[in-house]
Amino acid sequence: MKLKNILSTGALFTAATLSVQGAGETVPAEEVAMEKEDSPFSFNVSLDAHSHFMSYGVNVWGDDTKDIGDELLFQPSASIDYAINDTSGVYVGIWFDINDLASDPDVGPDLGGDTQEMDVWIGYWKTFDKLTLDFTFQQWYYLGETEGIFDVTVSYDTMFSPYIKMHNRIEAVGDQEKGQMYEIGGTLYEGEFKGLAYGFSAGVGFSFDDYHVQGEDGYAYSFLGASASYVIYSNDSLEVDLHGGLTYFDTEKDTTGNAENSYLTANFGVGFSF
Incomplete structure (x- = not known):
């Protein structure tokens, strides 16, 4: 999803980046797949509301979502993860952006x-000691067309959990250009207090090959996010959590085409893990 990022980005999350999956905070696929030792499969559903739709630094709904409270975007998602073994796995998922900001939405499939x-996305991850490679192919359906995305993410299991993502647009919509974005980020801090898990993440993104605006490359955005989650129900087959977060984006208007230089965004939702 435009912000659905399989590894934390602060927006997925960008579709879909985290889980900043609680912006829907996107949990690294390898962690999700290995959560349940009794089965190689895990199923996850997240029902999330967002104040903004931020896609690699771009405020997709523009003036309709300048500030928190202007609109509420319903962005549910679902995923299936399969752990091939302790060091590799595959995953598939789907994400939706549902709101009334366009009078005649046409996303390709007749969703109404x-x-x-x-x-929709499909991916594969492989871990080599502390280094993880993650490959994700995505199809974004909107405006009656399809945008194709291929992401390559390299992360390292050490202090701050640093990662670098190469985000490639391989199919364009309208007057878009095929191009690349690079995002570098990590986790600043993670903790837990009386069952409340929380964390802070940060990152920066750069545009190449006229990814957002023709003739404009370079610095696109940076973000600082805070997220939290709390498990409200758990048994052997189901876990239910409440999650949410705030993410501040600094963006370059010339590179992204945004009307504003900065946005404070919010999200909250409920997650189900089977």
């Missing part, structure tokens, strides 16, 4: 209602 976009 207020569905503005549908994203």
